[in-house]
Amino acid sequence: MEKNKEYQVLLYYCYAKIENAEEYREQHHLFCVENNIRGRIIISDEGLNGTVSGLKEDCEKYMAYVHSDPRFAKTEFKIDSHETHAFAKIHVRYKPEIVHSSLRHLDPNVKTGKHLEPEDFRKLKDEEDVVILDVRSNYEHELGHFKNALTLDIDNFRDFPEKVKELEHLKNKKVLTYCTGGIKCEKASAFLLEQGFEDVYQLHGGIIKYGMEAGGEDFEGKCYVFDNRIAVDVNKVNPTVVSKCHVCGTHSDRMVNCANPSCNIHVAVCEECGWELEGACSTECKVHPEKRPYDGTGYYQKQSNGYNPYKGLQRSPKKEKQLHGEAANS
Template sequence: MYEVILYYKFTDIEDPESFCEQHKSFCKELGVKGRIYIGREGINGTLGGTPEQMQKYKEHLTAIEGFEGIDFKTDTIDFIPFAKLKCKTRDEIVALHEEDVDPAYGGKYLEPHEWKAVMESGEDYVMIDVRNDYESKIGHFEGAITPDVENFYDFPDWLDQFDAPKDKKVLMYCTGGIRCEKFSVLMKEKGWEDVNQLHGGILRYANEEGGEHYKGKCFVFDDRLVVPVNKDNLEPIARCEITGKPADSYINCANMECNKLFVCSKEGAIKMEGCCSEECRQSEFKRPFDPENAFRPFRKWYNYFDDEFKERELEGNA
């Protein structure tokens, strides 16, 4: 068995390039795989390896001054969902593209049991899913607003159009918590008073509360694509864009000129030869379609996108 950890820490790093070089060297020697972003504001990563490797990594990182108390979200699986190790520097460890957003001034943390209690209390609140639209499409909390945005850095523009009363209680969540750290600051700066964020995000809630009140699955930025949240309810909430039947698998359109990421069942993929439309199915630029490999749980949906797209999407994975 292997473990996958998801984590972040906002802390000042004086020389990100030097820190990154040393950290990458340690990770290579340890033999772990995954993705780590390092910047002046801290670290954001997800790694896979054996339980022993993960424990050594955690001990190493948290022993560095300023990195104490990291909330590691851990999942146990039977394969490592990363092809290699990537450790790079970034201007932002999660890209909001807004200046002077200090997570120290963010919203109040709600632990998973507190979050659940608020949902069950009958209290009046508005809940915001702080993830991209293709993430919330396959899973979200009951009653959540799921903004129609393609990137995390689109949220400031979305917020400018958000018309909830400034004195209304706000709940927000994302996959592992990092996006809420920044977005909650922005909401408070815009005048919302009672801003609360799910500490540890969906993944921690799933581990501690069993996923109650969550519908569908959780999109993750590794080769697993989706993971279960509420194991007592695994029914898909999205629908295949070809057949209209319930589905929660993503594939890329086999037409290389399209490459659209879309929800598709195996039945629909076979019918359209992996394409999102009849026009794409007739394209001379269509890749050969292998239904068995296309629906392997460890297939990388972003393999066919250009480097700029991959870097942008993987940057906002928590």
């Protein structure tokens, strides 16, 4: 019997200038705490980037809160149903960029690749003069990618600009970029244009929206996501498994983090090997003195001294009383 999916997971980003980013981070964090929103949110001078979870009604309040600010009115949310929170905590952090790219000089609101809606991407991707370019990291595209996609050997998106040097021979092609939710493509496609590529597109809303609106056709494997689900199904048309167990080599789309925190690599490990190695990726990691207890999921919350949702809030005594439900004038 299918579980009740009373919660939602929201994936979103918005490139928009924030003059008072650190002050806004405080306000945004407080709203999340007061409305039981959990997840990871980055606030930057160049915009917002987040994945959050909450009860459906709380998520609706959160989306309304974001849209109520004129700076973020255009924000598009990818909404997925879930049985419970996809996060244990709320982290709202200020960072120089909303995705670390080493391309701070590029503003996607000024120039970026042409946005393709999922159905348009589906129709265009198999044309003869088209190259489908995955701009994600190795552990992401190894778990799942579009059929015939060109993948890059990068561990972090900040390595993307260096790899573009290897793509010079594709400048006369239509280049269709894609990523998880669309955010990396905004700067990846802008950088390609800057480097002289003329016909550059991006999958609007990324793999997640493509699965929701175009059935995920020809996306092979699963999509890596940055919450405790780790990986999600995308393809409802012609699904397949492309990733292999890091240990034994059998086909497996069961993604884990190595139980050894000093390693912590993201790899596919089949259930049998997972239990045999107690969540580790190798015998060496299995015997590591700091190895974390394995519960069969391969997902580990960051260590903390108990869940403190108020961590990071700069609270005045008055605000602290209000947060704890005390009278402001007591």
